[in-house]
Amino acid sequence: MNHVLLASAAPIIPKSLLGNPDSYACERANRLFCWGWLSRNWGSVLWPALRQHVVITLIAVGLGFAIASSLAVLAHRYRRVEQPVVVVTTIFYTIPALALFEILVAVPGFGLSLTTAETALVSYTLLIIFRNTLTGLREVPADVREAAAGMGMSRWQVLARVELPLALPAIIAGVRIATVSTIALATIAALIVNEGLGVPILTAISESTFKTELIAAGVLAVALAVAADALLVGLQRLMTPWARAT
Amino acid sequence: MHVFIDAFRFIARNGQIPGQPHLTTLSYYSLETAKIAAYAMAISIAIALPIGLWLGHIHRGSFVAINAGNVWRALPSLAVLAIGVAFLGLGVANVLLALVVLAVPPILTNAYVGIDQVDPTVVDAARGQGLTGWQVLREVELPLAVPLVMAGVRTAALFVISTTTIAALTGYAGSLGEIINDEATYHLSGVLGAAICIAALALAVEVLLAGVQRALTPAPLRSRRGGVIETLPVGWIAAAAAPGRLTHKGQEET
Amino acid sequence: MALSLDESAVVRDGSPALPSAAALELRAVEKRYPGQRRPALAALSLLVPAGEVCVLVGPSGSGKTTAMRLINRMIPLSGGDILIGGRSILDSTPTELRRQIGYVIQQVGLFPHHTVRQNIATVPRLLGWERRRIDARVDELLELVGLDHDELGRRYPSQLSGGQQQRVGVARALAADPPLLLMDEPFGAIDPINRTRLQDEFLRLQERVRKTVVFVTHDIDEAIKMGDRIAVLREGGHLAQFATPAELLSSPADQFVADFVGADRALKRLGLVRLADVELDPPDQWPQPDERLPLDTTAREALARMLSAGGAPLGVADEHGSVVGIVTIALIGRLFSRVEDGRPPESRRGPPPEPNR
Numbered sequence A: 001m002n003h004v005l006l007a008s009a010a011p012i013i014p015k016s017l018l019g020n021p022d023s024y025a026c027e028r029a030n031r032l033f034c035w036g037w038l039s040r041n042w043g044s045v046l047w048p049a050l051r052q053h054v055v056i057t058l059i060a061v062g063l064g065f066a067i068a069s070s071l072a073v074l075a076h077r078y079r080r081v082e083q084p085v086v087v088v089t090t091i092f093y094t095i096p097a098l099a100l101f102e103i104l105v106a107v108p109g110f111g112l113s114l115t116t117a118e119t120a121l122v123s124y125t126l127l128i129i130f131r132n133t134l135t136g137l138r139e140v141p142a143d144v145r146e147a148a149a150g151m152g153m154s155r156w157q158v159l160a161r162v163e164l165p166l167a168l169p170a171i172i173a174g175v176r177i178a179t180v181s182t183i184a185l186a187t188i189a190a191l192i193v194n195e196g197l198g199v200p201i202l203t204a205i206s207e208s209t210f211k212t213e214l215i216a217a218g219v220l221a222v223a224l225a226v227a228a229d230a231l232l233v234g235l236q237r238l239m240t241p242w243a244r245a246t
Numbered sequence B: 001m002h003v004f005i006d007a008f009r010f011i012a013r014n015g016q017i018p019g020q021p022h023l024t025t026l027s028y029y030s031l032e033t034a035k036i037a038a039y040a041m042a043i044s045i046a047i048a049l050p051i052g053l054w055l056g057h058i059h060r061g062s063f064v065a066i067n068a069g070n071v072w073r074a075l076p077s078l079a080v081l082a083i084g085v086a087f088l089g090l091g092v093a094n095v096l097l098a099l100v101v102l103a104v105p106p107i108l109t110n111a112y113v114g115i116d117q118v119d120p121t122v123v124d125a126a127r128g129q130g131l132t133g134w135q136v137l138r139e140v141e142l143p144l145a146v147p148l149v150m151a152g153v154r155t156a157a158l159f160v161i162s163t164t165t166i167a168a169l170t171g172y173a174g175s176l177g178e179i180i181n182d183e184a185t186y187h188l189s190g191v192l193g194a195a196i197c198i199a200a201l202a203l204a205v206e207v208l209l210a211g212v213q214r215a216l217t218p219a220p221l222r223s224r225r226g227g228v229i230e231t232l233p234v235g236w237i238a239a240a241a242a243p244g245r246l247t248h249k250g251q252e253e254t
Numbered sequence C: 001m002a003l004s005l006d007e008s009a010v011v012r013d014g015s016p017a018l019p020s021a022a023a024l025e026l027r028a029v030e031k032r033y034p035g036q037r038r039p040a041l042a043a044l045s046l047l048v049p050a051g052e053v054c055v056l057v058g059p060s061g062s063g064k065t066t067a068m069r070l071i072n073r074m075i076p077l078s079g080g081d082i083l084i085g086g087r088s089i090l091d092s093t094p095t096e097l098r099r100q101i102g103y104v105i106q107q108v109g110l111f112p113h114h115t116v117r118q119n120i121a122t123v124p125r126l127l128g129w130e131r132r133r134i135d136a137r138v139d140e141l142l143e144l145v146g147l148d149h150d151e152l153g154r155r156y157p158s159q160l161s162g163g164q165q166q167r168v169g170v171a172r173a174l175a176a177d178p179p180l181l182l183m184d185e186p187f188g189a190i191d192p193i194n195r196t197r198l199q200d201e202f203l204r205l206q207e208r209v210r211k212t213v214v215f216v217t218h219d220i221d222e223a224i225k226m227g228d229r230i231a232v233l234r235e236g237g238h239l240a241q242f243a244t245p246a247e248l249l250s251s252p253a254d255q256f257v258a259d260f261v262g263a264d265r266a267l268k269r270l271g272l273v274r275l276a277d278v279e280l281d282p283p284d285q286w287p288q289p290d291e292r293l294p295l296d297t298t299a300r301e302a303l304a305r306m307l308s309a310g311g312a313p314l315g316v317a318d319e320h321g322s323v324v325g326i327v328t329i330a331l332i333g334r335l336f337s338r339v340e341d342g343r344p345p346e347s348r349r350g351p352p353p354e355p356n357r
C-alpha cells in the first residue's frame, strides 16, 4: 500500500531526489532524502514508531487530564487547593525535559521504563490542563451560577450540568496545548524507552551521516501534532454547538 | 536512594570524579549553559519583541503572529536541533540558530497578543487626549501588556535552557547536557547531579524573570497575593488558545 | 389556556400537590453578613396574601436582594422565620425549597449552552418529570410568554434579544408551576420601551397565573405599576412603609418615604386612575375630537397626551371604537385636586389589555 502511495507521489518529485526503491544508490550518495529508504522502512521502522508515539501520547494526556481536571474541580470547590497545586505543577513544568527524565530514572522503582517516560510526560501536561480547567470553571458567569442554584440544583448538579459544560472550550483548549506539546516532547522519551518517533531520530543522530530517517520522523511528529490538534478542534465544535450560535 | 546522595556529592565536588582530575567542572558547564541560553534569548528578543509589539500596535498580522506560536508548540526540539546539525554542521553558531528559531515564536506571539488585547477604549481615550502612536505604545499599551509579554519571554527562556541541554544529544559539548550524555564517564550519580543542576538553573531563571515581570508591571495590575509563582509562564498559552469570553447576552430588542 | 394552567397546578405525579399560589410570611427576619457590624436586615415582618404581587422597593443597598435571597435560602437566616403557605422554609432542604420557588434575576442567568426549550425545562427535569409532560409544559409556557413562534424554542440564549431572554427567564421560573415567584429587578437591564412592554406583559400573565410574587425594584414608578402592595425599605433593611400603591402616594408614612416617592406623587396617583373609572364629559358636549384614547388609559397619560396636543380635549373610545366620553384638562384638574386632598380616587386595578398590533 505504501508503495502505491509513494509511486503516486513520485511524478511530482525531482528524479534526483527519488532514487529507485530497489537500489541503494540514493543512500550511498548520501542524498538529503531517499524515498527508497522510506518505502523500504515504513512498515518496519516508521509506522510502528508512529503507533507507539500515539499510544505514549494518549496515555500521557489521558492520565494528565484525569489528574489535572480532578484537581481543578477540587480547587474550584476549595480555594486552598489551588496554591499548592500551582506551585508543584509549575516546578514540574519548569524543569527541562532531559533533566526530569534523568531525575526520574534515578528514583527507585522507576528506572528505564515506560512508567518513567509517562510520569515525566504527564507532569508536563498538569499545569496547562489544571490552569485552563480552573479558569474555565471560574469564568462561568455569576448570574448563570446564581440561577442554577436558585432553581434548586445541588452543588454537584451545578458542576456537572452547568459549570463543566460551559468550561468545555477552555478545557479543550488546554488539552490541545497539552497534546501538541506532549507529542513534541515524547520524542525525548526515546532516551528512556525504545519507543516512539524519538527512536528513529536518535538512531539517525548516532549514525550522523544519514538524514532521511531524521527528517521523516521529525515531519511525522509535526504531522501527528497537527492532526491531533485538528481532531480536538473538531471535537470541541461537536461538543459546544452553542458557541457557534450567533 | 543513595544515588541521590552521590549526586549531591558530585555537585559538591563541582563535578570532579576522584582519579580523573582532567574533567571539566560543573560550574564551567553551568556557566556555558547559561551563556548560550542568554545569547539565544538576547538575539530572539531583539528580533521578536519589536515585530510582535508593532504588529500588535497596528493590529495586523494576527494570523502569522498567532500561528507562529501554534506551529512552534508542535516542533520537536530534538528533531529541529538534529536537522540543523545535519545540514549546517555542528558548531556554536548553528546551535544558536536552532535556539533562536525555537525562541522567537513564543516571544512574538505573546508580544502581539499582549498589545492586541489591550482594552481598545483605553487606547481610544489615550489617542483622544492627543498622545501620538508611539506615546500610546510606550505609555499605555506596553505597561498594560507586561504580564503577557513577559510570559512569552519566560516561556522562551525555559524552552531555550531545556533545548540547550538537549543539544548535547546531537553532539554539542558546551552545556550541562554533555554530562548527561556521558554516563560512561560520570556514572549515574554524575548524570543525576547534572540533571539536578539543570533543574535548579531553570527554576532560578524562572524566579528571576518572574521578579523582573513584577517589577515591570504597573503596581495596580500586580496580583494581590503577590507570590512569584502566581505569575505563571503559561499566560501566553492561555492567550493564544483560550476561547473567546463566554457571552450570552443578546443586543437589546428594538 | 388559563384553564390548562390551572389544571397543571393540580395534576402532579409523585410530588405533593402544590397550591398554585401560597401566602408568604416574613416574621421578624434578620440578616447579618459575617464580618459586618450593622445587620443588612433588622426584624423585617411582611405578610403577602396568596396571589398578590408584593414589591420591595428602596434605594440601593437597602437590603432588597438580601430579603429575596433569604426566602429561597440562597443565604441563611440570622434570625426570625419565613413561612410559605404556612410552612417554615427551614422544614425543607434548600434544593427542595428552591425547586418550588420561581426565581428571576436581573441578569437573567439563562444557561448559554442550553436551548430556550432546555432552559425552560430545567426544573421539571430536576423534578424528574417524564418527557412528554415536560414537552407539553414547555409548549404551554412558550405560548404564555409569547415566544411560541419562529422556532424560538430551538435557539440558544445568545440568539435572543434582551427582552426575549427575560421572557424565557420568566417562563423558566414558572416551569414547575411554583406557588411563589421571586423577581429581583427583572427588567432593570432592559431599555425603557421594552421595559414597559415587559411590565405590561407580566401583569397580563399574572392575571392568568395568579402567583404570589415578590418583586424587587429600585424604581418607584415600576413599584407603583406592578405592586398590589409595596414595601418601602430604608438603609439597614428597615421597613419604612408597607401599603397599597394608592396609600403610599396619598399618605407617605414619613419624610423618607415622601422623598422616595417624589414631589410629583399626586401626578403619580393620576397614573393609578384609569379613564374607565372616571366620570367623563358626555360625548355630545364637545365637537368630535380627532384623537381617541382607549378606556384603560391612565389619567396621567391622558393629561400628557392633551398637553402635547395643545390642550385640546380628547375622545375616549371603548373596545368597539365608539366614543363613550370626552376627557378635558379641566376634568383632570378636578381629579388632581381630589387626589391632592388625599381622597383616594376609586381605582380598579387591572392589567392593561393587549396592545394593538
Ligand SMILES: Nc1ncnc2c1ncn2[C@@H]1O[C@H](COP(=O)(O)OP(=O)(O)O)[C@@H](O)[C@H]1O
Binding pocket: C033, C034, C036, C040, C058, C059, C060, C061, C062, C063, C064, C065, C066, C067
Ligand atoms: N454577600 C454579602 N456580604 C456582605 N455584605 C453584603 C452581601 N450582600 C449584600 N451585602 C450588604 O447588605 C446590604 C444590603 O444589600 P442588598 O440586599 O444587595 O441591597 P439591595 O438589593 O437593596 O441593593 C448592603 O449594605 C450590602 O453591602
Ligand SMILES: [Mg+2]
Binding pocket: C064, C065, C066
Ligand atoms: Mg439588589
